[in-house]
Amino acid sequence: MAGAIDVSAGDQQYDRMEMLKAFDQTEAGVKGLIDSGLTKIPKIFVRPSEDLAQELTYENIQVQVPVIDLSGILDANGRKKMVEQVRIASESWGFFQVVNHGIPPTVLDGMIDGIRKFNEMDVEEKRRYYSRDPTRRVSYSSNFDLFASKTANWRDTLAISYSDLINSEELPTSCRNSTVEYSDHVKILGKTLFELLSEALGLSPDHLNNMECSKGHRFSCHYYPACPEPQLTLGATKHSDPGFLTVLLQSQISGLQVLYQDQWVNIEPIPGGLVVNIGDLLQLVSNGRFISNKHRVTANSIGPRISVACFFSGPFGEVKTYGPIKELISEEDAAKYRDLLLTEYLGKFLKTGLDDENWGIDYYKV
Numbered sequence: 360m361a362g363a364i365d366v367s368a369g370d371q372q373y374d375r376m377e378m379l380k381a382f383d384q385t386e387a388g389v390k391g392l393i394d395s396g397l398t399k400i401p402k403i404f405v406r407p408s409e410d411l412a413q414e415l416t417y418e419n420i421q422v423q424v425p426v427i428d429l430s431g432i433l434d435a436n437g438r439k440k441m442v443e444q445v446r447i448a449s450e451s452w453g454f455f456q457v458v459n460h461g462i463p464p465t466v467l468d469g470m471i472d473g474i475r476k477f478n479e480m481d482v483e484e485k486r487r488y489y490s491r492d493p494t495r496r497v498s499y500s501s502n503f504d505l506f507a508s509k510t511a512n513w514r515d516t517l518a519i520s521y522s523d524l525i526n527s528e529e530l531p532t533s534c535r536n537s538t539v540e541y542s543d544h545v546k547i548l549g550k551t552l553f554e555l556l557s558e559a560l561g562l563s564p565d566h567l568n569n570m571e572c573s574k575g576h577r578f579s580c581h582y583y584p585a586c587p588e589p590q591l592t593l594g595a596t597k598h599s600d601p602g603f604l605t606v607l608l609q610s611q612i613s614g615l616q617v618l619y620q621d622q623w624v625n626i627e628p629i630p631g632g633l634v635v636n637i638g639d640l641l642q643l644v645s646n647g648r649f650i651s652n653k654h655r656v657t658a659n660s661i662g663p664r665i666s667v668a669c670f671f672s673g674p675f676g677e678v679k680t681y682g683p684i685k686e687l688i689s690e691e692d693a694a695k696y697r698d699l700l701l702t703e704y705l706g707k708f709l710k711t712g713l714d715d716e717n718w719g720i721d722y723y724k725v
């Protein structure tokens with residue numbers, strides 16, 4: 360085309376790598392860009408238009424991710440109804456929200472507040488945690504897959520691998536107490552959810568917990584700064600979660616969307632509510648009965664939006680294989696997946712871009 364600048368793919372790649380490195384070396388994340396007064400987003404965040412496709416957003420506000428009230432869990436009838444709601448939501452949406460789940464609002468607010476404080480403290484303080492080493496139990500960075508993904512996401516993340524072994528001294532003081540408190544609560548909620556999910560699969564309540572699905576959990580605490588050009592980028596690219604189950608705490612700013620019948624549906628924050636979604640591993644062990652659905656986060660002109668994803672991904676680091684649950688397989692319902700080795704599977708995830716459509720449990724399909 361006359362007048363157009365001819366940049367070969369190779370040059371673009373080179374340019375991009377330099378820009379990524381320069382951004383990473385600031386160790387100040389997306390928040391650092393905003394603090395520098397930037398009004399246009401750098402090229403590394405600009406997405407191809409097909410990724411943005413706002414026009415796909417569902418117009419029908421009647422269509423919403425199911426909301427499940429857990430207050431009647433100790434009542435036999437109430438529990439039965441709940442299990443049915445969990446089954447329907449997990450088979451159709453792969454997502455639901457829970458209310459009256461037993462975690463006090465002060466604990467939820469405290470967690471969000473701690474993450475806000477961490478991100479808003481002095482850059483020098485935050486830099487002490489800046490790292491791309493996946494073996495670190497506490498690390499802060501922007502885009503864990505910065506160098507592997509096609510486009511960077513408009514967010515920064517504090518990642519915390521939470522096991523009973525973690526020493527709270529390892530956590531930044533700004534969010535130490537709130538994280539310990541939230542972690543204790545969400546661990547219990549996780550166990551309860553795996554009980555309901557087991558029952559929803561027609562198994563005994565402790566089945567998934569006995570498989571150690573709830574053992575160890577990891578937090579990705581996201582900070583999505585306000586974006587000067589939200590129409591050009593995303594807070595998080597379209598993806599499904601690799602683990603068994605995710606419990607997501609979100610501040611009261613929308614942005615999270617789930618793909619339902621090929622359209623993006625907003626998951627509006629409910630005060631005191633938590634979003635629960637099925638991950639790829641639960642799709643695999645349930646032999647495809649429960650679905651691990653694609654979701655994304657839009658970028659916003661207002662912010663920051665804060666969210667804390669708690670991933671239950673099983674005993675990472677232990678030699679453990681997972682495959683479709685025997686009780687769910689029959690002659691008519693043959694195994695749809697092969698067994699996988701947990702460390703190998705999660706290790707691959709950490710090396711792959713979140714936007715890599717070729718990676719996932721499809722690889723293990725029979």
Ligand SMILES: O=C(O)CCC(=O)C(=O)O
Pocket residue numbers: 579581595600607609614615654656666667668
């Ligand atoms: O921030 C959100 O609302 C979603 C985050 C998410 O999908 C993830 O961490 O996997």
Ligand SMILES: [Fe+2]
Pocket residue numbers: 598599600654
């Ligand atoms: Fe996710």
